[in-house]
Amino acid sequence: MTEKTLRQLSHQLGEALGQLGATVTTVESCTGGWIAKVITDVSGSSAWFERGFVTYSNEAKHQMIGVDNGTLETHGAVSEAVVREMAQGALFAASADYAIAVSGIAGPNGGSEEKPVGTVWFGFSSKLDGTVARHQLFDGDRDAVRRQATEYALQTLWEEFLKNKLDTV
Numbered sequence: 001m002t003e004k005t006l007r008q009l010s011h012q013l014g015e016a017l018g019q020l021g022a023t024v025t026t027v028e029s030c031t032g033g034w035i036a037k038v039i040t041d042v043s044g045s046s047a048w049f050e051r052g053f054v055t056y057s058n059e060a061k062h063q064m065i066g067v068d069n070g071t072l073e074t075h076g077a078v079s080e081a082v083v084r085e086m087a088q089g090a091l092f093a094a095s096a097d098y099a100i101a102v103s104g105i106a107g108p109n110g111g112s113e114e115k116p117v118g119t120v121w122f123g124f125s126s127k128l129d130g131t132v133a134r135h136q137l138f139d140g141d142r143d144a145v146r147r148q149a150t151e152y153a154l155q156t157l158w159e160e161f162l163k164n165k166l167d168t169v
Helices: 003-020 034-040 058-065 069-075 080-094 142-166
Strands: 024-028 049-054 098-104 119-126 130-137
Touching (some): 024 034, 034 142, 058 080, 098 142
């Protein structure tokens, strides 16, 4: 995966969101704003990118987008329950039509037997289609895990939420 691939995905999302008259927001932990950066590399993205949240700490997840402290304590930041709350909270906080949430362990430290380095959870939320969560285990160093997570997030929003909607416009 290359910068070119990320650019192409961002352009594709932008065109689709523009045609749908929709907006997207991001809430990122392990990617540290990389998804928002790639999206805003597209000229004119202010028409469809609402805002991005970088919620690296648990406190930021709670304060900025309302992730419940009990959910964080019970499941941990890298979990299906937390990314669902992240996506829903960002969707509400940004008043956007779609939200992408990501939380993971990019490494090289922080992994465990249960959640090894490369574990990333994604949440996708839509005002019309609800919220779904996806889990991936990526290989490579910190940069590779973050890059793969960024690509996966953009590709999944396109494939699972936007692609079919364009057929009905």
